[in-house]
Amino acid sequence: MKRFIIERNIEGAKDLTHEDLVQIARTSCAAVASLGVPYVWVNSYVAGDKIYCVHEAEDAETIVEHARRGGFPADVVEVVVAEFGPHTATESQVA
């Protein structure tokens, strides 16, 4: 499975209430369960008028299918090619 970052444009996303998020999460989980292929919803972040999601699937097409079934936009879908953080600073420069 590959990891993807999904950018969803949702005007007023920052104003979504906790109840809204519960509702959205239920819809999303139902969409995941309906796919019949391996799929992991890792986490999502609400920021301004966007929601950024981290999902894992075999390919981008499956990510898009999940969005369709949930009725969510998926304006940008990009595969994550590398992950790094503070710990990376201590690693050797030669892989």
Add this chain to the structure above:
Amino acid sequence: MTLTATRPTIYAGLVRLLERDHELGVIRSALAAASRGEGGGVAVSGEPGAGKSTLIGAAATDPVGLRVVRGGCDPLRTPRPLGPFLDTASELDIELLAGDEALTTVCEKVYDALRATPTLLVVEDLHWVDAASVEVLRFLTHRSGSLPLALVVSYRDHEIGPRHPARALLGDLARDDGFTTLALDPLSIGAVEQLVAGTALAADQVHQVTGGNPFFVAEVVKDPDRPLPASVRDAVLARAADLDDADLDVLQLVAAAPDRLVDRVLPALGVDLPTLRRLQETGLLDRARGGLVFRHELARQAVETTVPAGGSADLHARLLAAMERVGMDEPAVLTHHAVAAHDRERAFRYARAAADDAVRAAAHTEAAAFLETALDHLVTDDPRERAELTLELAFQLYMTSRLREAIDHVESTMTLWESADDAAGLAAAHEMVAVFEYYNARAEQARSHADHASDLARSAAPEDLVFGSAQATRGYLAYRRGEYDRALQWNDDASRVAVRMGDDQLTLRSRFLHAASDLAKGSGDARAQLADWIEAARSLDLDELASTGYSNLVSLDVEQRRFRAAENVLGESLPFTVEKDIPICRHWQTGVRSRLHFSQGHWSAALEDAGAVLIDDGMPLAMVWPLLVSALVPLRRGEAGPELALDEAADLAARIGEPMMRIPVHTARVESAWTTGDPDPHVGEGTPDVLASYDGDPALSWAVGDLVVWLRRLGLPTPVPDPERLPEPYRLSLSGRHDEAAAWWHRTGDPFAEAMAWGDSEDPAHRSRGVELLDRLGAVGTADRRRAELRRDGIATAPAKPRASTRANPGGLTNRQLDVARLVARGFTNAEIAERLYISPKTTDHHVSAVLMKLGLGNRRQVVVRADELGLA
């Protein structure tokens, strides 16, 4: 990656577009024109599978900078009001809420959105369109000249009958210079040869089996190694032959959703991604408009036929349950599935909700269809509930000019009110039938229902609104028959109840009737009063009442020959009937305008308006003058005998029974007999009867004056009571002062009456002048008759008959040309005219040239100078 769903480019990649170069060129030049700001478009027609979508898709691949917005119509039982516009609202960057917008607001919003951005707007499958969308499309078509818009529509011609809502739009498109209609032919054998090249298929055999249908050919070519299928259905089903039962079941579910199987319901239906992938391998499905769709309607229909008998209700029930689970809010779609699932309770509930949406959107055709569905599925023990729903349906039927059905439905409630023991309800139903029967030109029935309503209401609640209203209706019918005393007596009852109940509407109704009968009888002050009450009704939003006021005011203005005033009223009132959606008044006032144009010598415009009323045969009351106009114009032009239209007008006028309509029909018979020289038995037999209905009533004095003058021309001078009380021009004619009569008609702006008055004179110079005027009007038939009289009397000074090729024809201006001519006469430039009439500068140039040619004038200055005599001031 974006998720903006576009409709599929159907099998475009699979089969080359053959034998469509001309069609492609036509669409491309419409796109190029739109990108230059000259709007217009193309209507593409063809049988299913003819390649309409493919052609449009191919043209749209290079939209020359235009934004592409594609909408479509769906084969639902009853279409969703404004479906294509609701689907494309976000692409057009406008907000439309189903059922929340007045139609005029929707038109304005779409218009503004299209004015701002150059656009290719595609609306496919008009044979399934809803009536409200047709109105929006017509609104756009009329203004397309000034929009950077290419409108491309597609339809199956043989599925659009004369009463189909799209028919009027297609008529507009056919008449509009900016639009082209393309009919797609089947492929030739040569094209089929190119497509099968490289396969083992024999071109002539494929051509024979497929009839050259591009979709069918493409299906065959996709699988060249299979045996040649005998039908489109076989070709499609061959592609699904390898599916197992579970997958076929899902395919059938998609086929049961004629608009689209919305993606959001897939989880609720348990359709997983591997299943979808297998189904997509058949090449039958696509993703579009937020759902799963068949690539082609023919494919959907083919799959639908594989559902075993009795299995379809189960499919629809599953779809419905899934849609409810995800909270889908499209009552029109839910109604479709509930009905097909035989689920009475839901079918009623959703149809009721869909009807309410449709009523709010002024989509009356769909509102009536949904109410009919609701009524069919209503389960209740309460007769009142059924009766009320039926009356709602009747009202919507009336709003779509289906009067006969409306009346039948109201009558069907009578037993319901009786079993509910509701006398007031029963009285109101009788009053409603009275009004509809009157519009239906069955005055006797109208009268008896109004009387009955009044009796019932009087015994149930004598001083209540139902009684007051019944009396107002009775009074109105009596006023129309010319029985003023009775009208005012019943009207007093209405007025008393109105005061007692403090009811504005009934108060104004009674005041209207008072002012209108005073005006009919010739009182000068009554006109201002009637106009005041109309304003009062408008300020209270009593739109139907205000509109009825206009209808009465303007027909009296024309009857009493106040043409300028009538023009002003119609300029205000006709748009009002459209904006407020009051069909009976729109028909009536269009009929009045037909008569007005006719009197002013604008005969082509008169015929155009007459045709508009007659083609929609739902409102017989409004048809008398349009019939007379369509009889008399050809008679005067020397084109055709008017007998049929005259007989029809006579029957209609007899049914309506109003002298103000019967007399002019009789006069038309006299004119016809005089013009053709053919004796008409109706004239001799009918005249005494017609005149007997006149007892010096001032309201009828114009109609009688006209009749008497025509009878004289026919050599049947007839005494009338109080000739000195006839209107001035007739008094002048009857006393032999023909030149003064002619001058009177000249001032009033009735060139034909003027010409006839000159011709009545003994003076040869006057008589020649009359013939000249008739020539100028294009009144060939009448002029021939006058020339024959001059020859008979040995007068040699008659002007030479004009040659057809050089004859100017001011009466030949159409409504549109008349609009243009009036603006030219007021000194507007072409650019200003284009802006005011929402047409392109090019179209304006075209109209101005046509106007000058028909007026026989060399330049626009002459139009300004002679505006008055041309009836353009």
